[in-house]
Amino acid sequence: MELLKVSSKSNPVSVAGAIANYVKELGSIDVQVIGAGAINQLIKSIIISRGYLAPHGIEISCIPSFVDLKINNDVKTGIKFSIITL
């Protein structure tokens, strides 16, 4: 499965377009984030992408889980959102 990364500085409209494209092509996409700001941007992106996908008869939902991410030899707890079609 493909993996997108979203940060607190990501543009929700751009991320929404990427999510919609992946879901249309592959049926699902995993997105990885660290921190409250990044989660916030991702959730906005998911809501916007719902508007891109709904006219194609595609409804999505997301399943969050914790993931350990190694960054510069530090282990940080991030969150992975599996975005799936309903």
Add this chain to the structure above:
Amino acid sequence: MELLKVSSKSNPVSVAGAIANYVKELGSIDVQVIGAGAINQLIKSIIISRGYLAPHGIEISCIPSFVDLKINNDVKTGIKFSIITL
């Protein structure tokens, strides 16, 4: 449908217990939040509640949407998460 409200100061373990109970009883629950801190607490709560529900054979996912909330005569944009069973 029942409506929970979660803030940036909510305890994720308590919220997770409430989500799990509502999902077991009703099959779904809507949760309303405003702001990145509250979204962060809610997502952690959803992940923890997955651990409470999985042993009962219940898998959940969430569908976010924007909502206009009237607070002290101001209209703020919040986010509503519909938590559903798969």
